Amino acid sequence: MGKSKKNSVNRRDFLRTAAAGTAAFVAVPGTAKAASLEPRGGAGTPPLLKAPVADGRLSVDVLTVDHPGSDYMVDVLKSLDFEYLCANPGNSFRSLHESLINYGGNVKPEFITCCHEESAVAMSHGYFKIEGKPLLVCVHGTVGLQHASMAIYDAFCDRVPVYIILGNFSDAEYRFGPVDWTHSAQDPAAMIRDYVKWDDNPLSLEAFGESAVRAYKVAMTPPMMPVALVAGHELQENPVPDGANLSVPKLTIPSPPAGESGAVAEAARLLVAAENPVLVTDRIARTPAGLAGMIELAELLQAPVVDRNGRMNFPTRHPLNHTERAGSAIASADVVAGLELTDFWSSVNSVHGQVNPEFRPVTKPGTKLISITANDLYLKSNYQDFQRYQPVDLAIAADGEATLPSLIEAVRREMTDDRKRMFADRGTKLAAAHQRAMQAARDEATSGWDDSPISTARMSAELWAQIKDEDWSLVSNCQFVSRWPLRLWDFNKHYHYIGGEGGYGVGYGAPAAVGAALANRKHGRLTVSIQNDGDLMFAPGVLWTAAHSRIPLLTIMHNNRAYHQELMQIQIMADQHNRGITRAGIGNTLVDPAIDYAKLAQGMGMHGEGPISDPKDLAPAIRRAIEVVKGGDPALVDVITQPR
Amino acid sequence: MRYLILCVAVLAITFVCSAARAQDAAAKSKEAAAGDAEKGKLVFSSAGCVACHGGQGQGTSLAPQISPPPRELPALIAYVRQPTGKMPPIPVSTASDQDLASVYAYLKSVAPAAAASESLKGNADNGKRLFLSYGCYQCHGYQGVGAAIAPRIGPPPISFAALLRYVRTPTGQMPPYTAKVASDQDFADIYAYLKTFPPPAPASSIPLLNQ
Numbered sequence: 001m002g003k004s005k006k007n008s009v010n011r012r013d014f015l016r017t018a019a020a021g022t023a024a025f026v027a028v029p030g031t032a033k034a035a036s037l038e039p040r041g042g043a044g045t046p047p048l049l050k051a052p053v054a055d056g057r058l059s060v061d062v063l064t065v066d067h068p069g070s071d072y073m074v075d076v077l078k079s080l081d082f083e084y085l086c087a088n089p090g091n092s093f094r095s096l097h098e099s100l101i102n103y104g105g106n107v108k109p110e111f112i113t114c115c116h117e118e119s120a121v122a123m124s125h126g127y128f129k130i131e132g133k134p135l136l137v138c139v140h141g142t143v144g145l146q147h148a149s150m151a152i153y154d155a156f157c158d159r160v161p162v163y164i165i166l167g168n169f170s171d172a173e174y175r176f177g178p179v180d181w182t183h184s185a186q187d188p189a190a191m192i193r194d195y196v197k198w199d200d201n202p203l204s205l206e207a208f209g210e211s212a213v214r215a216y217k218v219a220m221t222p223p224m225m226p227v228a229l230v231a232g233h234e235l236q237e238n239p240v241p242d243g244a245n246l247s248v249p250k251l252t253i254p255s256p257p258a259g260e261s262g263a264v265a266e267a268a269r270l271l272v273a274a275e276n277p278v279l280v281t282d283r284i285a286r287t288p289a290g291l292a293g294m295i296e297l298a299e300l301l302q303a304p305v306v307d308r309n310g311r312m313n314f315p316t317r318h319p320l321n322h323t324e325r326a327g328s329a330i331a332s333a334d335v336v337a338g339l340e341l342t343d344f345w346s347s348v349n350s351v352h353g354q355v356n357p358e359f360r361p362v363t364k365p366g367t368k369l370i371s372i373t374a375n376d377l378y379l380k381s382n383y384q385d386f387q388r389y390q391p392v393d394l395a396i397a398a399d400g401e402a403t404l405p406s407l408i409e410a411v412r413r414e415m416t417d418d419r420k421r422m423f424a425d426r427g428t429k430l431a432a433a434h435q436r437a438m439q440a441a442r443d444e445a446t447s448g449w450d451d452s453p454i455s456t457a458r459m460s461a462e463l464w465a466q467i468k469d470e471d472w473s474l475v476s477n478c479q480f481v482s483r484w485p486l487r488l489w490d491f492n493k494h495y496h497y498i499g500g501e502g503g504y505g506v507g508y509g510a511p512a513a514v515g516a517a518l519a520n521r522k523h524g525r526l527t528v529s530i531q532n533d534g535d536l537m538f539a540p541g542v543l544w545t546a547a548h549s550r551i552p553l554l555t556i557m558h559n560n561r562a563y564h565q566e567l568m569q570i571q572i573m574a575d576q577h578n579r580g581i582t583r584a585g586i587g588n589t590l591v592d593p594a595i596d597y598a599k600l601a602q603g604m605g606m607h608g609e610g611p612i613s614d615p616k617d618l619a620p621a622i623r624r625a626i627e628v629v630k631g632g633d634p635a636l637v638d639v640i641t642q643p644r
Numbered sequence: 645m646r647y648l649i650l651c652v653a654v655l656a657i658t659f660v661c662s663a664a665r666a667q668d669a670a671a672k673s674k675e676a677a678a679g680d681a682e683k684g685k686l687v688f689s690s691a692g693c694v695a696c697h698g699g700q701g702q703g704t705s706l707a708p709q710i711s712p713p714p715r716e717l718p719a720l721i722a723y724v725r726q727p728t729g730k731m732p733p734i735p736v737s738t739a740s741d742q743d744l745a746s747v748y749a750y751l752k753s754v755a756p757a758a759a760a761s762e763s764l765k766g767n768a769d770n771g772k773r774l775f776l777s778y779g780c781y782q783c784h785g786y787q788g789v790g791a792a793i794a795p796r797i798g799p800p801p802i803s804f805a806a807l808l809r810y811v812r813t814p815t816g817q818m819p820p821y822t823a824k825v826a827s828d829q830d831f832a833d834i835y836a837y838l839k840t841f842p843p844p845a846p847a848s849s850i851p852l853l854n855q
Binding site for chain 2: 325327328331332352354433436439442443444445446447448449451453455456458461462464465468482483488564567568571572574575576578579581582584642643644
């Protein structure tokens with residue numbers, strides 16, 4: 001008969017006692033089949049435990065465990081208030097998986113089944129940028145982590161915290177066969193250590209509790225980045241030891257680092273004294289407070305804002321939004337303040353040349369540069385996402401959003417009546433320039449209005465017409481549709497835009513959109529993604545996840561039937577090499593056969609229409625899809641588009 | 645990674661890219677009086693135009709060729725007052741409208757003589773085929789509609805001679821198309837194809853662009 005494993009014998013004890021280790025398993029009738037090789041666990045692993053007898057022979061099976069270590073792990077993870085767990089299942093975290101859905105009731109976190117670890121991480125990435133807190137992601141040993149790695153890199157570059165539990169068969173004595181060996185690593189997090197902020201491999205439950213809470217705290221302190229925590233298979237599956245005095249450590253997230261008062265005062269002095277200050281933003285608005293703070297600062301100074309759009313930093317139709325005339329604004333500036341800029345250098349320099357790049361400043365000589373960024377607080381060495389070094393006149397190593405209130409107050413203190421009058425005059429001129437730039441964008445959008453394939457401007461305008469009266473949220477990068485939504489739509493809320501990949505890694509778009517839609521679901525927002533075709537093909541299974549978990553998301557395909565960025569690059573190479581200029585499509589296009597994304601969506605169990613190539617057919621198709629999304633399900637409309 | 649190298653701001657192309665924007669503003673600009681080419685040469689230098697466009701407007705790696713001027717004077721004036729991209733604005737205090745008229749005259753006077761290729765007649769059908777197979781559509785769109793990375797060129801905003809000069813020795817990120825891979829006749833055909841497209845309607849006539 002079976003025996004319940006209490007808290008005194010673990011499998012290490014058993015194996016050490018058993019006369020012949022693995023041979024003992026072989027000798028036990030009925031275990032050979034169970035030891036057959038099956039990836040990802042499932043039914044293939046042997047019965048969990050067998051109790052030894054004094055002479056080393058096996059007699060009574062230990063078939064159950066009353067209180068596995070993974071239950072305690074769930075206690076800890078629940079204290080961190082994760083809403084969801086995104087994972088593709090794997091036996092290196094099977095005990096934790098079971099504890100989460102049974103002991104933890106599959107509530108906070110609720111398991112979201114993902115078809116690829118890259119999708120799980122990217123979903124967490126998109127979710128964070130809406131919700132402001134991470135999801136829990138579990139990945140399976142060596143294979144799961146390698147699948148996840150590109151998405152982790154994107155999140156790292158985008159300064160987004162992703163919380164990863166990494167299953168591993170840490171102790172070789174607990175590996176049941178070659179699959180477990182293959183899926184194990186001596187130092188599992190080593191391969192991602194260059195692009196996570198912190199990782200740990202705790203060897204006891206007590207240490208797991210502390211490290212789990214510490215990991216959350218580290219991830220959520222600017223500059224935010226992914227963290228990884230190894231959960232050993234044996235630590236999960238063995239019972240909590242007798243007498244263990246386990247508790248859940250209290251989480252206290254540090255207040256984000258704000259700028260030093262003297263440096264902030266100097267920044268304010270420079271900004272107020274400037275004739276043409278420009279505020280350049282990228283990721284300063286981490287929360288709605290960041291967006292409100294940016295509006296307050298810009299209006300106080302009547303200074304133009306040039307937005308690099310890493311986050312929803314500034315309303316697109318605000319008279320001080322001068323992103324459309326960024327070059328002119330920066331070229332005429334006497335002070336440029338970079339606020340959480342990922343790449344300050346490219347904001348004040350330009351690159352020229354065809355074969356050999358030439359670099360030139362775009363600012364006037366003597367222009368003062370101010371930088372406020374948490375990136376100055378923490379850098380990693382290997383990967384070069386930190387961009388070219390830009391000398392500045394004043395560098396404030398601090399979180400931009402946290403520094404805004406003190407900067408605003410310092411600016412107020414510097415203001416005089418004369419400066420206020422001058423600022424008002426400047427604001428009037430800037431408002432007029434903004435209007436001209438907006439009109440220029442609308443004029444430009446008319447090009448190819450009725451053409452087929454459909455212009456990205458027309459597609460964006462048609463989509464805007466259908467969503468503008470809803471509580472909408474655009475969760476895709478606008479870069480690849482010539483930024484038309486940002487040029488034509490009225491973005492003014494924190495969740496109206498979430499920026500892009502961070503690391504420019506293809507395959508982020510679809511899962512990040514699903515993750516963002518998951519965050520928007522409880523708020524009742526209409527989540528919209530303009531989805532690049534090549535990106536979706538990296539891991540289209542995330543559409544199934546959206547359908548399965550009833551995540552309402554409107555996907556509008558930007559289907560140019562190519563990895564178009566690379567197509568242009570190869571065309572450039574052929575032109576520069578003076579040969580084969582008609583062959584650039586080899587290796588870059590997604591044709592013959594053309595992919596039918598509507599059928600792909602339908603095959604995943606969701607609404608799909610298209611392909612649509614006549615612009616007149618767009619509006620009705622979008623309206624039908626929105627009805628589906630409003631009913632709580634995802635929908636996709638395939639649009640055949642101009643390349644960009 | 646694999647993205648965005650082309651998305652680095654394309655300073656030189658923006659001048660051409662802004663043709664459509666400038667046209668609307670240009671309609672509101674009054675014609676300046678006929679310019680003085682000699683004076684224009686001086687203004688071209690003193691206003692700093694030579695730094696990016698070269699002494700005779702022949703173009704450099706920083707900015708495109710502008711001799712002969714690719715558009716009419718009112719559009720030119722409208723553009724330099726309120727430029728886009730990285731072209732700095734030139735205020736009236738630096739160059740008056742009359743000064744710019746003189747610059748315009750200067751640029752026309754130093755323009756290279758029309759090449760024999762200018763007289764080539766194009767075949768629009770073949771031009772359509774070449775526009776696709778030579779990859780022009782990749783940045784400029786299937787009908788030359790343009791995008792953030794490259795300007796609208798259907799219908800072409802510049803003369804055939806200017807286009808031919810530009811594709812042989814382009815600036816910005818536009819790759820070179822040498823005579824080794826594409827003949828003058830090929831571009832005459834492409835030009836004919838691009839001329840088949842009407843100018844876009846004004847934004848004010850499209851309700852979706854006024855919401």
